[in-house]
Amino acid sequence: MPSHCVVDIDTAPFKGSIKLNTGLFIDGQWVDPVDSKEMIDVINPSTGKTISQVSLGSSKDVNIAVKAAKMAYKTSWGLKCPGATRGRLLTRLADLIERDIDEFAALEALNAGKPFHIAKAQDMAGVIQWIRYFGGWADKIQGNTIETSEQKLAYTRHEPYGVVGQIIPWNFPMLMLAWKVGPALATGNCIVFKPSEMTPLSALKFADLVNEAGFPPGVVNLVNGYGTTVGQAISEHMDIAKVAFTGSTLVGRKILEASARTNLKVVTLELGGKSPTIIFDDCNLEQTVKWASLAMYSNMGQACVAGSRIFVQEGIYPQFMEKFTAIVRDLGRATGDPFSSTTRHGPQVSKVQFDRIMGYIESGKESGATVHLGGARHGTEGFFIQPTIFTDCTPDMKIVKEEIFGPVAAILKFKTEEEVIEAANATVYGLSSCIFSENISRALRVAHAIESGSAFVNSAQTVESSVPFGGFKQSGIGREHGEYALATYTQVKGVHVNLGMMI
Numbered sequence: 001m002p003s004h005c006v007v008d009i010d011t012a013p014f015k016g017s018i019k020l021n022t023g024l025f026i027d028g029q030w031v032d033p034v035d036s037k038e039m040i041d042v043i044n045p046s047t048g049k050t051i052s053q054v055s056l057g058s059s060k061d062v063n064i065a066v067k068a069a070k071m072a073y074k075t076s077w078g079l080k081c082p083g084a085t086r087g088r089l090l091t092r093l094a095d096l097i098e099r100d101i102d103e104f105a106a107l108e109a110l111n112a113g114k115p116f117h118i119a120k121a122q123d124m125a126g127v128i129q130w131i132r133y134f135g136g137w138a139d140k141i142q143g144n145t146i147e148t149s150e151q152k153l154a155y156t157r158h159e160p161y162g163v164v165g166q167i168i169p170w171n172f173p174m175l176m177l178a179w180k181v182g183p184a185l186a187t188g189n190c191i192v193f194k195p196s197e198m199t200p201l202s203a204l205k206f207a208d209l210v211n212e213a214g215f216p217p218g219v220v221n222l223v224n225g226y227g228t229t230v231g232q233a234i235s236e237h238m239d240i241a242k243v244a245f246t247g248s249t250l251v252g253r254k255i256l257e258a259s260a261r262t263n264l265k266v267v268t269l270e271l272g273g274k275s276p277t278i279i280f281d282d283c284n285l286e287q288t289v290k291w292a293s294l295a296m297y298s299n300m301g302q303a304c305v306a307g308s309r310i311f312v313q314e315g316i317y318p319q320f321m322e323k324f325t326a327i328v329r330d331l332g333r334a335t336g337d338p339f340s341s342t343t344r345h346g347p348q349v350s351k352v353q354f355d356r357i358m359g360y361i362e363s364g365k366e367s368g369a370t371v372h373l374g375g376a377r378h379g380t381e382g383f384f385i386q387p388t389i390f391t392d393c394t395p396d397m398k399i400v401k402e403e404i405f406g407p408v409a410a411i412l413k414f415k416t417e418e419e420v421i422e423a424a425n426a427t428v429y430g431l432s433s434c435i436f437s438e439n440i441s442r443a444l445r446v447a448h449a450i451e452s453g454s455a456f457v458n459s460a461q462t463v464e465s466s467v468p469f470g471g472f473k474q475s476g477i478g479r480e481h482g483e484y485a486l487a488t489y490t491q492v493k494g495v496h497v498n499l500g501m502m503i
């Protein structure tokens with residue numbers, strides 16, 4: 001029998017034992033990797049200690065999973081399965097996730113360090129919403145008829161790709177999975193997905209619910225493993241027609257290269273960011289400081305949309321700094337055990353990420369920026385970092401140019417609208433932006449001028465399942481969410497029907 005583990009959690013918001021299969025989920029069954037007994041330790045970032053171990057797959061396991069997915073696509077899914085049935089299954093899956101929401105939130109808290117109440121109210125609520133939303137689309141995938149001549153009927157069909165690969169990151173293990181699985185299944189594709197090797201636990205539970213919901217075997221397959229083995233095998237596979245990836249720009253490039261080297265599979269990428277938060281003198285300051293803090297520090301700064309360059313107009317700078325500092329100091333006081341109801345700031349996901357962020361903090365200090373708040377680890381165990389604010393930042397500093405992916409804000413002062421637009425756009429990234437001004441004409445003018453795939457006016461990070469999300473510039477290719485996501489999981493066929501043309 002393939003391996004499994006029992007995760008015991010005894011905390012105020014969650015008490016219980018969660019049984020997880022720790023093998024690979026292929027063709028509707030839990031199996032061991034074909035030729036490796038190697039396991040990977042799954043770490044609790046709050047303590048640095050091992051929670052359990054999961055199996056490590058290889059390219060051979062990816063091959064088996066793709067075969068199962070191809071067979072399912074031909075026999076029981078894709079064009080063989082009515083959209084209404086796909087929608088019903090997705091809706092049932094969402095219901096099951098909702099039934100087990102506490103278990104999922106507990107696994108996200110334990111394995112990813114998210115505060116339990118936030119994992120439940122935001123991450124998992126989002127997962128359920130996204131899967132339901134795409135369940136609703138499944139029987140509404142439509143083409144068009146196109147006027148040509150009386151003697152011809154021309155129309156389009158939006159057909160699935162067949163087998164798609166999905167490579168999931170660790171910052172939102174379940175939410176990023178839902179963003180990808182929802183539209184892929186709604187449009188009739190079969191999936192081979194790889195969770196992050198750092199945060200696989202919630203995905204293991206998810207796979208069990210796929211079976212319980214009644215999806216035909218092979219429609220959803222999970223292969224745990226490292227990026228350089230399983231991730232690369234997915235990217236290079238000749239029978240995978242599309243890959244969706246969220247993660248670093250470095251790996252995004254590798255996936256594109258793998259596609260170019262192999263079968264020219266379609267690649268959608270959701271990559272890094274260095275998003276600007278722009279605060280004008282005429283903002284609603286009380287609201288703005290709260291949104292700016294959320295934009296920067298939610299999920300411990302481990303968000304691709306993190307508003308990590310905060311541009312403040314000079315007239316409001318002192319008042320902004322006073323209130324913003326107070327809010328971030330409060331967040332610092334709410335740092336700690338993800339299972340405590342008062343915690344709002346947990347650990348970074350791993351020792352590697354912790355070290356990387358501390359390296360950026362050192363670089364900020366060395367380059368002449370001032371640590372206005374934080375700037376050090378929190379506590380003595382686990383991977384906690386204090387919410388940090390740097391002032392006296394200049395555009396050439398690494399902390400201003402590079403994605404830190406941690407709780408580290410760089411504050412920059414500006415004078416004019418023209419100046420801030422130019423400075424905000426001076427980055428290779430273009431994922432998101434936040435603009436704060438009570439002058440709506442100005443706010444919209446700036447939102448339109450910033451080179452980013454999303455712009456939030458007087459708010460931050462309020463993504464919606466129905467509104468497209470993705471990057472300009474080096475922040476990505478393609479869009480997730482809404483009808484735009486359906487387009488990235490279907491290929492359009494033009495059908496020409498002769499109604500009387502003679503030759």
Ligand SMILES: NC(=O)C1=CN([C@@H]2O[C@H](COP(=O)(O)OP(=O)(O)OC[C@H]3O[C@@H](n4cnc5c(N)ncnc54)[C@H](O)[C@@H]3O)[C@@H](O)[C@H]2O)C=CC1
Nearest residue numbers: 168169195196226227228231232247248251270271304405
């Ligand atoms: N856009 C986002 O939401 C995310 C951005 N990042 C950025 O990336 C930085 C580094 O984090 P990492 O964990 O190293 O990210 P990563 O890009 O290496 O990891 C993301 C996923 O890609 C997989 N992967 C790694 N190498 C691969 C390869 N050669 N082929 C296919 N898949 C591969 C990983 O196993 C994981 O599932 C972070 O500091 C952050 O700046 C990381 C995670 C999410």
Ligand code: BAL
Nearest residue numbers: 171246302303304305
């Ligand atoms: N990667 C999409 C969600 C986020 O990181 O903000």
